[in-house]
Amino acid sequence: MKFTAKVIVPSALALGLMAAAGGGALALSKTANNKLADRLQQEFPATKISGVNCDFKVKGLCEVVAGKNVFYATADGQKVFIGEVLDLKSKTNITAARISELASMASAEAKIAGGPQQAAADQTPPPAAAAPASVIKVDLPKDNAVIHNAGAPLKLTVFADYSCHFCQQLFTDLKSHPEIEITEYPIAILGPESETKAKRVLCSSDKTAAANALYYGGEMRTAGECEAGAAKLAQNLAFARQHGIQGTPMLIRSDGATNSGWMPGDKLVAWLKGVKA
Structure with a gap:
């Protein structure tokens, strides 16, 4: 294909x-x-x-x-x-x-599903392990991630696919925002090419440079694929499935609030500053 x-x-x-x-x-x-x-x-x-x-x-x-x-x-x-x-x-x-339309539909469905009428009709408590779709607490090892702008004051976690155009657009925008520390967890949901790219990044001795080469162009220094990288990718993907992450980029704030899809840089900064204590 x-x-x-x-x-x-x-x-x-x-x-x-x-x-x-x-x-x-x-x-x-x-x-x-x-x-x-x-x-x-x-x-x-x-x-x-x-x-x-x-x-x-x-x-x-x-x-x-x-x-x-x-x-x-x-x-x-x-x-x-x-x-x-x-x-x-x-x-x-x-x-x-179309993506905006899908997001609006999903938001409406979530509100309907969580409405008072349904809550009254369904008295069965949700499973304790299930996290609300709107809030995700990421507890994956940092070694599974690519860190951009380490130490910057604003914190953003991203689940991204290296074959996703909107992920590329997001990181192009973020290039001009050094005030944002990005913890990027690679996943592969768009086919075997995505999987190959993610494994090579996770197997690199300099994951940030390898990821930047994919996003911005340049030479990627990597040992190719490795068992450790494959294991990290599998763990990231399992977490994504468990928490209902079906599309990329998935943006997660430090308080767990989520946004599914690309967000322009200025709006993203404002969203990150709205962290709830």
Whole structure:
């Protein structure tokens, strides 16, 4: 399966480009959508595929929802595109708008699920080990993480996938914020390429430099993959699954408050300063 880091499709060009990729086929039926979802689930077993929509705004391209994240696939499932789709005619970011919509839906569902009517109807206490989705206390070993700007006053924990475009955008923004100490736990939910990258970072003698090489470009000095790195990655991924982290980046404040998805630098700083005692 082939990957590309970013998809930028001008609306005028999209018809010709994607018609060639999809052969001018009509939107797939519900059954065909389900078949594509099943195929992608097999390819990415660590990623829960929530839905597939091949009646998408760009002909020949299917939208794939994975939790609160979105990526794209051709109708035959032979190619996957991880990144943003931009409509240059309307000057809109189709991907960002969809992710915002998914986040709003998740927030509404959480409020409904926690509403007083349900609480009254369900008197069964929740399992003691279950943490609320909105608060996560990270107790993973720091050796499983990559530390950026060590000692900076503002503290941020991030679960990130090195094949995730929004993670790349986040760290590009954070490059201009040395006042934020970032504890980055690599996970791999976007396929084998993500796993390889994460293992190489975790096996490096200088994990920060290795991660920066992936985010900003440059030479990565690493011994390749190693058993210790694989074990750290597996532990990070198990923690993520246990706490319902299905998309990246997952941002966690020092008080455990969470934000699923990219946040602009200025808003992120304000959010970090709002830590509750």
